[in-house]
Amino acid sequence: MVASDLLWQLEQVNFAHGSRKVLDAVSLNIHAGRWCGILGPNGSGKTTLLDLLCGLLPPASGTVVYRDLPLKQWSRRQLARRIALVPQDFAVRFDFSVREVVEMGRHPHLGRLASMTERDYAVVDAVTGEMGVAELANRPVTQLSGGEKQRVAAARALAQEPEALLLDEATSNLDIYHSLAILSLLRRRVREQGLTVVSSLHDLNLAGFFCDELIFLKEGQLICHGETNVVLRPEVIREVYGVAAQVRQDDFTGCLQVSCITC
Amino acid sequence: MVTRPNGFPYVAGGTLLLILFITMLFSAGMGFMHISASAVLQTVVAHFFPTAGAELDPVTVSVIIDVRLPRIFAAVLVGGMLAVCGTVFQAILLNPLADPYTLGVSSGAAFGASLVIVLQVAGLSFLPKVFTVPIFAFAGSIAALLAVLALAAGDRRLSSSSLILSGVIVAAILSAAIGFLQFLAEEQVGIIIFWLMGSLASTSRQDILLLIPAALIGSAVCLFCGRDLNIMAAGERAAAALGVNTVRLRWTLLITCSLMTALCVAVSGIIGFVGLVVPHLLRHVAGPDNRRLIVLSFLGGGLLLLCADTLTRAVLPAEIPIGVLTSLLGGPFFACIFKKRQQDNGRF
The missing domain is CATH 3.40.50.300 (P-loop containing nucleotide triphosphate hydrolases)
Incomplete structure (x- = not known):
């Protein structure tokens, strides 16, 4: 090693x-x-x-x-x-959309009053596609199923580019x-x-x-x-x-x- | 789900600003002496940008500039600040039913005001009442806030549940103390009760000069933390893992907003429901993003309180306390929204 x-x-x-x-x-x-x-x-x-x-x-x-x-x-x-964290229970108070929640993953990369750049949007697009939540983009996260929520949580964590x-x-x-689906996607990241x-x-x-x-x-x-x-x-x-x-x-x-x- | 096009916040903000401006114009014309909106505009422009030859009726000038405008601006600024603070308190305490008074600021102010009124009854007046009541109210709010923060700070993470609980404890003690002061005040108890119900009737130009910088600086601080505030919605642990310094954010915003609220209370007494209803409604319409919500809340809160104050000042046969009016109108209105949303999607 x-x-x-x-x-x-x-x-x-x-x-x-x-x-x-x-x-x-x-x-x-x-x-x-x-x-x-x-x-x-x-x-x-x-x-x-x-x-x-x-x-x-x-x-x-x-x-x-x-x-x-x-x-x-x-x-x-x-x-x-x-380092990014995916918690066991994904809970977001207030009706943020899936897109807005994944964009939160860009927070540590953005200046205080800066808005998202092309690259930030590209990262968000890539991870929402990868975790299969792109078609949920405009849905409020409070209305998702358990499996969808955890995929959004994983997408948000990957958006941090950890x-x-x-x-x-x-x-x-x-x-x-749903467990296998999420874990397999992440294993591909580990291997590739x-x-x-x-x-x-x-x-x-x-x-x-x-x-x-x-x-x-x-x-x-x-x-x-x-x-x-x-x-x-x-x-x-x-x-x-x-x-x-x-x-x-x-x-x-x-x-x-x-x-x-x-x- | 309402899809929100990107231009929405600007359109909504622009519309609210325009409505607010028009309402201010008409409100300045309403009252015992009726003045048309164009006359109001002419008078204000001519007063602040004097041109030779402009003939102004001194009575009109005095009514608008000295009497009505300070009160109108106070209503807009106080309403705006209360709504901004409500937005921030709801976001930071993760509780859609939090309001600017959640941390005991109003109870502290009420205690301070009651105390000085009782002291004056007892003959211990060292300053004219016009000055001392707001100052004691402000000092009382700050003392209550410090007590709440000291109680909650035992929890190192300053979590929302310990903050809300500390607020409840301090408010309960203070409301008993206020009851005792009312008992001591005997026949002067009316002054205390009237103060508790809130009024914008006695706002002066000095108040406005105090409120404007407070509103600007306070709202700017809140906007500055807008994105962090959004991420707080993901919960304490997730927010910290996303790079938000949650404890520092809580301290900064709680103190900023409590100071703004304390100033509002000192100027106008306790005005309920504006800080609760406005952010709640706007969040439903404009979405939960605090960066736009803070701006829209300021405009919406200012508009709401201005309408309520104009109603009690110029429309109703007798002036009823503004705090009573906002709660009387806001309460049932809020109940209706609550019922409707329950029926719409079975959740709140």
Whole structure:
């Protein structure tokens, strides 16, 4: 791995909500051009880890370094030009149109009173086309279905032209068709344009299918971090989730397939 | 879904501006002494750009320039500022029912005004009432605002729910305190009640000189943050990830708008519903983009309050307090919109 591929370096990162410890001495590196999945039970600190990665929360102790510069030295605007976030629940108050919402993704690139340039419009056109929401352009976002909303959220994030995209259970509320549709489009970006994706996931099979590497969290502690086909093992799943699991190579998808039962 | 062509904001803004100007012209002619619109225009032009030979009736000049115009400008500026503040409060608190008084500014002003009126009843007057009531009202609003912000600032992100809750707490305490002051005021309680209901009757030229820069600077600050304000609609976390410094934006706009509101309250008392209804209606017509909404709200709010004030000043047989009038007309009107929108699309 070349040094310039290194995006995030986390060193002994702790975080607590009040007296409840959420992340406990987490150290890890995340490299560019890969899809990194964060797995763990509810309350294991997945969302907090994502918030720390994009600087929405400062660590209580330890350091988060992005591209060799501590995250706290980046301004919100600078970070927003490099890292975009797709939240689990896309909610926009007030009846903004799909087009207006995707244009919000250009915000970090625009001067305070500047209006959109030809290039900004071109980026917005490209990402709305890519995420298949171009025909919804004039619809108010408040009237979209769940699948449409998440595609708009992804388009808005891509309009930021980020080098890294964080997905916070971005497809958890969607059916399998819509989940696969969005994730496949993003995987193409990873393969063809070197986009880095860090996504928290609940579905182990989706993780096995899309992720190059996996991070397992349990009660705020890093259990293991490595290549998907190395760390997606029954022992790890049992330790993290407390369920008995079987992992096998699936002929249909060509990926790892996980089946679980309670033990 | 209404499709909005690109030229729409300019057409709407231009139309509102024109209507506002014509209304001001006719309003200046209405009243106990009727003056035609052309005579009003002639008088104003001749007064501010004197040309030799122009014969002006001194009574007409005095009625228009000294009596009616300050009040008309005050109505437009106060209405405009309240509507702009309403727009910003609704956008920043993510609550379409927020208004400029959500952070307790009106309760603080009412407390300040009541306090000074009671002190004067008790014989502790150090300045003539004309000066002290607005000053105490302004100080009261600022104190209430600081109390609300201090309460809400325990939440590091200054979230909308803690701001609204802090506003409710402070307003509840102050309204009890106002009740106590009214009890102390005994037979002078009428003065307090009249002040609470709002009036533009006593606005002077000095008030206008204060309101104009406040309206210009305040609205400019809000417009300057217009795009950030739009992105706040995506929620705190998404807005921050899009590069908006949400906490700084909240502080800047809350303080700017509360100062504007406090000034309005100090000049005219508490005028309800303008700051709630105008942005709400315009958002429905012109879309949620705050950059155009702020401009249109200013014009719309100014027009609405000017019409209401002209109605009470020149049309109704007796002058009723403007705050009562706006709430009496605005309330049922708002109820109708609410019902209609419920029926239209089953949501609000």
